[in-house]
Amino acid sequence: MADRYSIHSDRYWLKNAHVPVALLVNPDPRIAGSQTREGLVCLDVEVQFGKITQLRVAAKNRGETGSESAPAYDLQRGMLFPCFVDMHTHLDKGQVWERSPNTYSTFEDALNLINADSEKYWDAEDLYRRIEFGLKCSYAHGTKAIRTHLDLFGKQAEISLEVFQTLRREWADRITLQFASLIPLDYAMTPAAERLADRVAEIGGIIGGFALMNPEIDQQLDRLFTLAKARGLDLDLHTDESGDPSEMTLRHVALAALRHEFTGQIVCGHCCSLAAQAIEDVITTLDLVKQANIGIVSLPMC
Ligand SMILES: [Zn+2]
Incomplete structure (x- = not known):
């Protein structure tokens, strides 16, 4: 077996890799039939020029020695996933x-601390260093694509967008990087939001915001959808990041999408308050989410 940490060949085998059978498209019956009760199959995987070219039930399981002309790396039944x-x-x-520990671990403290941290430290050098470290960690753990939200209100917008563009360029061969603007939705009502939307469109981003229940939520969403539609932008919103059952911004987003006949992609993240709502409310909201073709990223509170 070759040194598992240095692959220099255009063709090689990854031996004894545990792969969830659910990740295989139309697996060979011999492979599907060999799965464990956890739904894993132990495979030898041939890679040529960076692409998987052959899957076989692991030679050890077939009772063969599995001698191959190409180098082989024994994963010793370690898990193999797509990036x-x-x-x-x-x-x-x-x-x-x-420098800014959230020692009380509350949501409110998290917001206050990060706002204070951003005012004090978020220049280009600080952002570059921290974001680059985040990318290095993601890459080391096998991540191929990242969408990050960026706080983009006020003077922070230009600083963060410059750093983002530099890092997106520098990492283009390893990680596909996207950004979505993160602004409070009342900010969408200001002329600054128009300029921000232009900038997001110019750089190839996604427009988004942090939705909170308030008497103007529908007007705020109308404005955000109008900004997005006029520039052909997709949307990514923070909705219902709360355990309060009266928070229903996800439903308001779905209704706005239907009202605007929005054809771009919409993603809503968090959606925590669904877990605290009556089942009838949840079903009503989810029906609208489905009609509006909204993608969901379920997340806990930060
Ligand atoms: Zn978030």
Whole structure:
């Protein structure tokens, strides 16, 4: 067996890899039939020029020695997965614990601390260092694509977008990087939001915001949808990041999408309060979410 940490050949085998059978498209009956009760199959995987070209039940399981002309790396029944897609991150908020610890671990403290941290520290150098570290960690753990939300209100917008663009360029061969703007929805009502939407469109981003229940939520969403539609932008919103059953911003987003006949992609993240609502409320909201073709990233509170 070759050194597992240095692959220099255009063709090689990954031996004894445990793969969830659910990840295989139309697996060979011999492979599907060999699965464990946990739904894993132990495979030898041939890779040529960076692409999987052959899957076989592991030679050890077939009772063969499995001698091959290409180098082979024994994964010793370690798990083999496709690269990860991290749909919802906040790379601009990472790696701040040492200087701004949320020792009470409450949501409110998290927001207050990060706002104070951003005012004090978030220049280009600080953001670059922290976001780059986040990308390095993601890459080391097998992540291939990341969507990050970026706080983009006020003067922070230009600083963060410059750093984001630099890192997106520098990492383009390893990680596909997307960003969505994160603004309070009342900010969408200001002229600054128009300029931000132009900038998001220019750089190839997604427009988004943090939705909170308030008497103007429908007007705020109308404005956000209008900004997105006029520029052909997709949407990604933070909704119902709360255990309060009266929070129903997800439903308001779905209704806005239907009202605007929005054809772009919409993703809503968090959606925690669904867990605290009466089942009839949940079903009504989810029916609308389905009609509006909204993708969900379920997340706990931050
Ligand atoms: Zn978030």
